[in-house]
Amino acid sequence: MSRLMGACRALLGARAGLAQGQRAFSEGASDMERIAELLHKDKVVVFMKGVPTQPLCGFSNAVVQILRMHGVENYTTYNVLEDESLREGIKEFSNWPTIPQVFFNGEFVGGCDILLQMHQNGDLVEELQKVGIMSALQRDETKN
Numbered sequence: 001m002s003r004l005m006g007a008c009r010a011l012l013g014a015r016a017g018l019a020q021g022q023r024a025f026s027e028g029a030s031d032m033e034r035i036a037e038l039l040h041k042d043k044v045v046v047f048m049k050g051v052p053t054q055p056l057c058g059f060s061n062a063v064v065q066i067l068r069m070h071g072v073e074n075y076t077t078y079n080v081l082e083d084e085s086l087r088e089g090i091k092e093f094s095n096w097p098t099i100p101q102v103f104f105n106g107e108f109v110g111g112c113d114i115l116l117q118m119h120q121n122g123d124l125v126e127e128l129q130k131v132g133i134m135s136a137l138q139r140d141e142t143k144n
Contacts, residue, residue, distance in 0.1 A: 035093055039106040043131045044075035047090045048100040051079055059112035060100045066119050070128060071136025104131045 039045055044067070050056030052064045067075065080087035080099050087099065094101055094108045102109040104127060109115065118124040125135040 035089075036106070038076075038078065039103050042074065042076040043105055043133060044072055045103040045106075046075060046077045046100055047080050047086070047103075048077055049079065049081050052077055056081060057099075059098070062112050063100045063102060063115055066115050066124070069119070069137065070124060070133075071139070072128065072133060104128075 046060075046063060046067075048055060048057075048060035048063060050060055055061035055064050078086060078090075080090065090101055091097055091099070096108065096111060098111050101111055102115055109118075109127070115124065118127065125138050128135050129138070
């Protein structure tokens with residue numbers, strides 16, 4: 001997991017959409033302040049195409065479904081289709097070429113493929129636990 005988590009490396013000039021499941025950031029802040037604010041809105045932040053209730057690509061939908069399977073309901077999303085500078089800026093920021101992008105506690109986790117792999121091998125349960133979220137899959141195991 002640690003090899004997947006990157007450090008902040010670029011600036012992002014963006015406007016956050018206010019669609020359902022999204023939050024705005026402060027106007028007038030520097031690019032670095034804006035990205036820091038975006039990434040720290042919640043324990044889990046997802047930059048995706050669309051919104052959780054209506055993902056606009058299969059990979060974004062897969063991330064939403066994986067988070068849903070783990071019972072992660074409270075997370076912040078940003079629809080990169082609403083702002084081209086956000087779409088390109090987050091790719092540069094994380095040094096990851098594709099959308100969606102998932103962050104835990106401000107740290108880059110990866111895209112759909114990484115999240116799916118973490119789900120399949122059980123690492124996602126552990127990583128969620130590190131940020132204070134008990135996976136629904138873990139809760140189900142303790143009931144049995």
